[in-house]
Amino acid sequence: MSTPTIDRAVDERTYASYARPLLWRLVATREFAVFALLAIVYVYARGSIVGFDGPLTIYFLFLESAPIMLLALPMTLIIITGEIDLSVASTMALTGAMLGIAYTKWDLPFLAAVGVAIVVGLLCGLVNGFLVAYLKLPSLAVTVGTLALFRGLAEGFLGTESISGFPERWTDLLKDRIGGDSSYPLFVIPLAVLAIAFGVLLHFTTFGRGVYEIGLNDEAARFTGVDIARTKLILFMLAGGVAALAGIYQSLYTVARGDSAVNLELQVIAAVLLGGVSIFGGRGSLPGVLAGVLLIAVINSAMRLDGVRGEVTEIVIGCLLVASVIAPTLLTWISGLVPGRVPRPAAPPSVGTTPEPPASGGSSLKS
């Protein structure tokens, strides 16, 4: 009686099987699908869209999508915990405004103004994080509120004014290319460092494991010793700090204005979801998200070059996003139809015919 129970327990584990070959495990993921799509779209665009293979394409691509790429890093972690931060674009505008005010109105040195902007960003994150983590308010409601609040502050401080005239040493640094004439802007280096830092934080630290656990089951996470409130607070503050970096970038690249980066948060969330992060939390990876950001940027750039109107590009990206959300459900359904590959959810009912073994299995787990 005891032997079959053990067999079944081994056979019917609910976690992913690691017995499959490494290559297969790498290939059969949503992230890989995004990477593959990115490669296909890029290669297709190079081959058939006039001007896409020019030296400026990649350069502009990075300059243009840098804020989205920056904001997507902390957003990935926040969505994996099952929360969301809609206020990032407003924080970006507010920190940009503060940078401009500190530099031009308060006459602070540029680096001190940058410091002011980052502190403001962290404070914005602190407000979000405190309300969500310690007062246990739903992040959707909190950040919809702060989205309006931070935007209002930015527009209130600057009005319709736009501030430019930041030191040329810094604005030029932004536009410089790696090695002088490659197609990658110098800005890619700090961006890559930050992306790797976030990747390590999420995938190779205890903190990162905690992030996934909170998203999968916060009750279980609490029992395994994850400090949920602290984790969430740190994440929201990271989001605020990175939004400040994006705001500084945007101010240097264009101007500081109260109405800059309107609706950018939705583009960020779209890229994160496209990159394979589950909106319910607990699943996703940073490389996938970066591929998602690049995929949207490449599609945008290629379609613009091809003379396609903006609405059409939005429709294409919208459909892609919906497809990426539907795909996992659809795949489960299809694999349910194919004989020989029994989907996991179908397994429990067959066990249910013999009620005793699972109970004994359960008790043996507890002991």
Add this chain to the structure above:
Amino acid sequence: MKIKKRRLSALAVLALTASVALTACGSDDGGDDGDDGGSGGGGGGGSSSITMIPKSLGNPYFEASTAGSQRAAEEFGGQVDEVGPTGDAGPDSQVPFIQTATQQGVGALVVSANDPTALCDSIEQAQDVDIKVVTFDSDTECRDLFVSQADAQGIATKQIELIADQIGGAGDIAILSAAANATNQNEWIGLMEEDLEANYPDINLVDTVYGDDDDQKSFDETAALLRANPDLKGIVSPTTVGIAAAARYLSTSEFKGKVALTGLGAPSQMKTFIDDGTVTAFALWNPDDLGYLAAFAADALVKGDISGEEGDTFTAGDLGDYTVGADGVVVLGDPYVFDSSNIDEFDF
């Protein structure tokens, strides 16, 4: 069963590796093909291919200016493509379109800038690859030429000319302006006062009121103005909001047809009042001509006829000869007068 599964996954992996390898080869081929295409496009850029970037698409005012530029392109044998942001246009919403035009290597950009400085980095990058940049309607700090709709003197003179004509050269008039501290409005009003003093001794400016470019406030100010000055013969409103509100008040009051109204107005808003006789004529620039002139200016830059220096001259089709003024500004000319004979041709 297990073996079957493994074979299947092996097959899948094989297929995928193959496809990855194939796409890798494809990328090389694609690159070469693309290179040819790219240089071809660059070569074509020499013959005045112009990218027109209005503040936003779908705005009747800019639809008119684009139509004008396309008419110009037909005349000088170039091509104008219109691209631009749709809906809510933020300060940097035009940046991607400028970058795309830079990649395409067009001959010139004709831009109405959403922000005076935000576009400069991308405009300079375009100029680096020898693209000429002309702004119209709204200027930036970094362009080769700015095609201005009208100069302050022309705007002031034309409105005084219109009101003097409508009231028979004598009587009391008043001005309905926007905000009391609006720079352009005050400049125009100052010039109008000088013009009245010098050339129209029988016309008396009795009052200047401010409607703050708010429809209701302008409406109320018009009513108060007429109550306070029963002998008023005419009103000048150099703001599109003000003139429309004043016309709405006049059309429903006993002053309709007795008190003349003119100023700067949008044809779409003023059509009803022209039709019912409240207003006989008003002025504004013609966006169609503005786009026409901007396209000719861009063409002259691309062909090297002008360099954007003060004193350069070029011919803009039907509109005649133009001279580049100080700071690289080309002025379209006197405001355009709209009346019952031409108002149906415009829908901005």
